[in-house]
Amino acid sequence: MTQHRLSNVEVGQNYLAKELDSFVSTTDVVVLSNNESQLFTDPERQYKVVDVFEGFFEHSAEDGEKYFREKKAYIVEKV
Template identity: 55%
Template sequence: MREYQLNTLKPGENYSAKELDSFVSTTDVILVSSNTSELFSDPDREYKVTMELDGCFEHSSTNGEKQFRNKRVYVVEKT
C-alpha cells in the first residue's frame, strides 16, 4: 500500500478512496466521479484516474457568467 500523502495523481493509476480522501483534503483540486456521493463511503474501494485536466468552466446561476477555474481536475471511476 502506498503512502497516503500524495501530491499528484496519475491517469491510468488506481487509488483507494482513503488515498483520494487524503489527497483532496490537502490539495487544491476538483475530483469528479461517476460514483455520485458514494466516493468516500468505502475507504478501501479502488478508483482509477481516467483523466487529468488543467481546469474547468463554471457557470454562475446568480449572474449567468461563465468563468474558467484554473484548478487541476481529476476524473475517477470505480474499479
Template identity: 60%
Template sequence: MSKPGLNTLKPGEHYKANEIDSFITTTDAVILSTNDNQLFSDPEREFRVLHESEGFFEHSSEDGEKHFREKKAYVVEKV
C-alpha cells in the first residue's frame, strides 16, 4: 500500500504509520491519534483516517483567547 508523495489523507482509508510520518513531515497539518503517543512506534502499523477537518480552535496562552486555525487536522485510529 505504498503511496509516495501523499498530499492529503482521505477519511475511511488505511495508511501505515510510516506513510503518515512522511505526510506530516512534508505537510502543514495536525494528526490526532487514538493510539496516543505511540503513533510512530511501529512504522508498519496501520491506521484508518476517521475524520478530516479544515481547521480547529486552540486557546492562546499569550492573550487568553481562542483562535481558529485554518490548518488541516486528521483524526486517525489504530486498525
C-alpha cells in the first residue's frame, strides 16, 4: 500500500481523504469539514481546502474563559 504522507496542504488544492488523514496524523492542526464526522470514512473521496486560519478561540469548560489557540485550522469541503 502506498503511503500518502503530507507535511503541508494548500488552499485551493484537492486532496484525497487518505492524504488529509496522513496530514492530520503527522501535523498539529485542526480540520473542519462540511460532511461532519464522515471525513475519513471513504479514503478515496476528494476534498478541497477552501481556507486556513492561523488560530481560533476556544472556550474553557474549566474556568469559563475564552482563549486564542495558535493552531492552524483548515476548512475542507467535499469535491
